[in-house]
Amino acid sequence: MGAEVVVEGLTKSFGRQTIWRDVTLTLPPGEVSVLLGPSGTGKSVFLKSMIGLLKPDRGRCEINGVDIVTCSERKLYEIRKMFGVLFQDGALFGSMSLYDNVAFPLREHTRKSESEIRRLVLEKLDMTGLSGAEGKLPGEISGGMRKRAGLARALMLDPEIILCDEPDSGLDPVRTSYISQLLIDLNAQIDATVLIVTHNIHVARTIPDNIGMLFRRELVMFGPREVLLTSEEPAVKQFLNGSRIGPIGMSEEKDEATMAAEQAHVDAGHHDGGTEEVRGIGPQAEPTPGLPQRQAVRRRKDRVMRILHTLPAGAQRAIVDSLTPAERADYGVDTGGRPSPYPRPARHGSLAEEIAKLPGSSWQTGPPGSGA
Ligand SMILES: Nc1ncnc2c1ncn2[C@@H]1O[C@H](COP(=O)(O)OP(=O)(O)OP(=O)(O)O)[C@@H](O)[C@H]1O
Secondary structure, eight states: OOOOEEEEEEEEEETTEEEEEEEEEEEOTTOEEEEEOOTTSSHHHHHHHHTTSSOOSEEEEEETTEETTTSOHHHHHHHHTTEEEEOTTOOOOTTSOHHHHHHHHHHHHOOOOHHHHHHHHHHHHHHTTOTTOTTOOGGGSOHHHHHHHHHHHHTTTOOSEEEEEOTTTTOOHHHHHHHHHHHHHHHHHHOOEEEEEOOOHHHHHHSOSEEEEEETTEEEEEEEHHHHHTOOOHHHHHHHHTOSSSSBOSSSBOOHHHHHHHHHHHHTTOOOSOSOOOOSOOOOOOOOTTSOOOHHHHHHHHHHHHSGGGSOHHHHHHHHHTSOHHHHHHHTOOTTSSOOSOSSOOOSSOHHHHHHHSTTOOOBOOSTTSOO
16 A cells, blocks of 8 residues: 655745745545646645655655655655656656666666566556557657656656656646546556646546645645535635636736626626536546456545544535445445434534544645635
């Protein structure tokens, strides 16, 4: 199973520009999480901070009990080997064949024989649908193939954590669906913890177990997909529907006068720029038939049912609706479709307070009244 990543109070600035502050979240082991956010909110900076390429100003990022913010260079080097990273452009060496690109981590970090390297390279190229392309140069293949080659290379050291920086960037919707499916298939095969950074709404709706969103230099929320997908938080709703109407503006957040003017424009019958007003939660992608089931699914269900009473009502309903009759019986959910007080009665107090009291909790919730 993949490693758990615990991020607490992480803050990053460049000079006087704060990128984000007090980011707190836990990537549950072996689950797939997505970090959303408008352009420039610091999603890539967050990924780079997680692998120690950038140093946060304060806070912790703990992996297997090691805080990579404060650990020694030597320890960081060891921890980094647990990561497989897919950079935006694949980050392949342009003068090397795909074979040599994918073999690179093994040649650099292990003493494996060339025959063993060959076996492993061909295996990873096969897993990523690149069999037969090993002799090609990165410049001779499509963007989608370059991404998959980057992924094959990221898998070489059997990572426990896979970070993907905008796996969909530059890809058409069909290729985006393929690479997203590939990530689910890989998760089913190796049970690694996966974090995908993206602003692709379709990826966010169909792929992850958990979703978070960065906005206004903060993590607006992070939790089971049902929380964000049923959220009434204006920035989240606007983002998920790709609409101009809401607090997210062209470059930064908008002032109230601009928001009111835009709303009046839409009220007068003009289009809001969104392609669809999606309601409810669609099904999550499953592994391709013939592959094993994702082990994370059962673990996540148990985990989410333990914290169900702390979640907003809309998310609770969506989670309960997704259970089979047998699961409802297992978890003690009543037949009226509402959860019984499982595993303990709901307590009084704000959601944020309730969540903060959970053992090992590292949830981030939105501001009061945000529905987070
Ligand atoms: N090394 C750096 N030095 C100074 N500023 C930086 C550095 N790296 C990133 N930034 C700034 O941090 C901010 C966030 O950048 P980042 O690339 O993380 O955003 P993002 O959310 O990934 O955006 P996009 O979705 O467009 O890729 C930007 O204002 C960027 O200019």
